[in-house]
């Protein structure tokens with residue numbers, strides 16, 4: 116038995132939840148913050164047999180992989196300088212930090 | 225030293241907190257979601273000596289055991305069809321998922 | 334690799350976050366409650382190489398150490414008995430509970 120603790124960006128959290136359910140893995144989710152990003156993230160707790168660790172890792176990798184995304188910067192409101200139009204920029208989103216912990220004992224009451 | 229991570233339904237959370245205090249165990253609680261249930265649950269972190277694991281397990285088992293509960297389904301509001309009266313149904317509530325993790329080192333500052 | 338789980342009082346949480354960033358350690362934060370105190374606390378998850386555990390421990394110790402603080406008790410509102418003036422009292426604040434857990438595997442996607 117292993118306890119997998121995965122910290123993922125909020126924007127990947129729903130997709131990861133859905134993919135874990137599809138693959139029949141159960142996860143408990145905790146709202147979290149910090150790490151690289153100011154933005155909120157989600158900490159998943161997933162308990163699995165040793166033989167399933169690789170499958171869960173694949174689900175996480177596929178659901179949360181780092182990719183580029185176009186983001187249009189928010190500009191301060193301004194009534195006068197309409198000469199400036201913000202252009203979308205590419206930012207990296209996604210990614211996951213994953214710890215696999217040994218479990219001495221697992222119980223389900 | 226062990227770290228016990230117990231995930232319990234919100235409705236059992238207060239009872240478990242109280243019983244742990246009574247037995248002189250300290251717990252840190254984290255709001256969590258997911259697992260079997262849409263509903264909210266609570267994740268307890270409890271650090272104990274190896275010799276106390278069984279006692280904590282018993283407290284969790286007794287506070288959170290699965291049992292049947294009568295629930296009256298919520299019906300959509302309706303001014304006209306008062307011919308339908310929802311009957312209470314039995315649902316399973318309670319239960320806990322518990323991981324016991326080895327601890328390399330414990331400090332209390 | 335180790336996973337350090339540190340539970341600290343909310344009032345020390347910002348200082349600890351700042352000091353960890355200064356020392357180049359990344360932490361994920363979870364809002365938590367309970368333990369000794371009714372008041373809210375924060376649970377930090379910090380993944381580090383074995384060789385860095387002692388450094389992180391020092392940062393936590395320095396940021397969260399128990400100290401005395403003067404607190405003026407809140408008194409019930411009262412229009413008539415202005416003869417009673419609450420005096421500040423010394424209370425202990427701070428402190429941290431820290432678990433160092435072994436990690437079988439660490440991945441960063």
Ligand code: NI
Pocket residue numbers: 223224319
């Ligand atoms: Ni169950």
Ligand code: NI
Pocket residue numbers: 332333428
């Ligand atoms: Ni203490």
Ligand code: NI
Pocket residue numbers: 210441442
């Ligand atoms: Ni990264």
